[in-house]
Amino acid sequence: MFTGIVEELGEIVAAEESSDAARLTIRGPVVVSDAKHGDSIAVNGVCLTVVDVVDGNAFTTDVMGETLNRSSIGGLGVGARVNLERAAAVDSRLGGHIVQGHVDGTGTVLSRSPQDKWEVVRVSLPDRLARYVVEKGSITVDGISLTVSGLGAEPGQGDWFEVSLIPTTQELTTLGASPVGTVVNLEVDIIAKYVERLQQRGGDATQQ
Incomplete structure (x- = not known):
């Protein structure tokens, strides 16, 4: 983990x-x-x-x-x-969120919008993963724990999400320099997938 x-x-x-x-x-x-x-x-x-x-x-x-x-x-x-x-040590602080290192799919950097002291990056979101992503929720992009700052869809472009990169993230990770068109690994929040699975089973965790 x-x-x-x-x-x-x-x-x-x-x-x-x-x-x-x-x-x-x-x-x-x-x-x-x-x-x-x-x-x-x-x-x-x-x-x-x-x-x-x-x-x-x-x-x-x-x-x-x-x-x-x-x-x-x-x-x-x-x-x-x-x-x-x-891998995380059991006695360490959980600075980001629970990440398994199991890639759910890939997205593509669609745009980069520099702001005063941060940058907004828009990434395409595969249709099958869109239901797991919520605004202000967590998503992993190329191994980086990030908060979703925006969600949307465009005709011909499909679903997308946005994350805001602070200077530290821009300087210390690959995403800070990834140009438009870069393919990135995506891992959605595991909790969302477990919730979906429980709902499919009627919400009964003891069901056999």
């Missing part, structure tokens, strides 16, 4: 591709400072497992075909910057 609070900007320094998987080497001195084989690290919001720690400042991880196909990870190459976060 993660919180969506990015710890550092990492960089993909090597990529070995096969027919249905890839092994990535990602530089991130902060997140590997206490990492070991089998630990979980979120890479742009995708929960990946550490295979090896390399030279104390990078780690290797295997990415299966399912993840490559369902997230933006498959489109990243050597030199790409990525958001990194270690």
Whole structure:
């Protein structure tokens, strides 16, 4: 489990591709400072497992075909910057919200609107995920826990949501520099999905 609070900007320094998987080497001195084989690290919001720690400042991880196909990870190459976060410790503060690192779908940056001291970013929202997103609720974009500041739909554009980036988020995450057209990973609030499931089952949590 993660919180969506990015710890550092990492960089993909090597990529070995096969027919249905890839092994990535990602530089991130902060997140590997206490990492070991089998630990979980979120890479742009995708929960990946550490295979090896390399030279104390990078780690290797295997990415299966399912993840490559369902997230933006498959489109990243050597030199790409990525958001990194270690799994949450049980004794730490929950600075963002509950993030599983299981990508529900991808969206595309539609527009960026600079304001006085922040920036509003609009992202497309797949139709099947729109019902889980509410204004002032939480959503994870490339592993970043963000608050939804606006919702809407446009003819020919479909559903979209907006988030407002403070200077810290702009400076310390990939979303601060992602141009219009960038594909981003989305994870909706897990609580919304559980509520929907309970309603489908008649609200009886003990129902067999």
